Amino acid sequence: MDVADLSPAQARERFRAGERVPTAGWCRGWTQANLIAVPKRLRYELLLFAHRNPQACPVLDVGEPGAWSTRLFSGDLRTDLPGYRLYRDGRAAADLDEVVAEWRADLVPFLIGCSFTFERALLAAGVPVRHLETGRNVPMYVTDIPCESTGSLSGPLVVSMRPVPGDLVERAVEVSGRYPMVHGAPVHTGDPSAIGIRDLARPDYGDPVEVREGEVPLFWACGVTPQAAVLASGVEFAIGHLPGHMAIMDVRDECYQVT
Template sequence: MSPAQARQRFRGGARVPTAGWCRGWTQANLIAVPKSLRYDLLLFAHHNPRACPVLDVGEPGTWSTALFTGDLRTDLPGYRLYRDGAAVADLGEVVGEWREDLVPFLIGCSFTFERALLAAGVPVRHLEQGTNVPMYRTSVPCEAAGRLSGPLVVSMRPVPARLVRTAVQVSGRYPMVHGSPVHIGEPTVIGIRDLASPDFGDPVEVRDGEVPLFWACGVTPQAAIMASGVEYAIGHLPGHMAIMDVRDDDYRVP
């Protein structure tokens, strides 16, 4: 399926997590903030590049970018609306909510290297189970910028111990879409008490002999929006991504 075909399905009402969709095409996190906050968000991303790798930015009031030629208001399978730092609604489209001063940012997503993990023999459990990837707020603070501060959010994939090195090496070749894990092993070290209770997404099975690997996650800007009490913002529903017109391999380094 091409990105345009997927976007047409989402525009038509498909409401599903996008892991595994459009294999070979890059997916991205969306966060749209008032233009008065755009430089703060750019600086926040600069200070926290593992969590917030910026792939593209639109002009104020626009709903497409150079790398996403669809409609950012309708062509994702789910959106989350924020007012004064609180998530107030999950929506299927945001045409009526898209203000003229909103600046859309597309942030790298770890779904981009999942095909490479599979090709290297590393299992991806949420794909096996047909669920959303589990994501967690951590106790690790991001570096603040302007009016934005908040915790690092991570995604988790359980990996057999013998394949941990492979997973680190493979994902490390995609530095613009989070790169290698930020933490390996014991989740309580980064403030995660229960892997079965993610803050976003769905829990997955962690089997005997597997090690939880944690990657920085592009939902981190949404956590900053909440922690900072931002007056208005629109993000993707976590795990329900923007499928862009650029290939995964474009973000792979040798």
């Protein structure tokens, strides 16, 4: 079966069984989300950080302390994503296939909006999506734009990039702008050096994609931003998804579209 035709439950079953791939293009029409789970003492701090940086950190759902499912994700957050990243004392300590042993009773899981949600709308509007065309992970970059900090959380904005033909830039901005809860319109178009990106061929996360003649790189705020804040802030323990390897939720993309 084409992975685009899978239900969220079917995809989660495959990930639980060991399939390890980026999820762009999976489960057509179903919303994907970034995962960040932090100790309970930081839950309100992270909520405040998200409130102050809503385009990068749109909160779609929050679980109870110790819970491994949420209202919008009926699977197991410890096993049903295709990859995880473990953080200890402000460093990426390990990339893991599952995190059953690492999941703590005080962890609070947050599901953050993902720009994969509007990619089908881009395609329907005639806007190409290069990483889908080439079967790669979306390229993501750490910028030199600081997020609005809180008492103990601070860090840089992370962005995802999609190259768009120059005559379709306005359409891409308009279409993605209809999805404000999953990052919305781009935060930057054009020159990557203007936001501190030195080399598009060397993303901080994900895979590089070709930017062809006549195309403009468009940059969207990215839900990996909370993981960058965990790193920058020296958080003692956290669990995130492996960038591009998302939580596939039990809610449809159109739920996050505004007209």
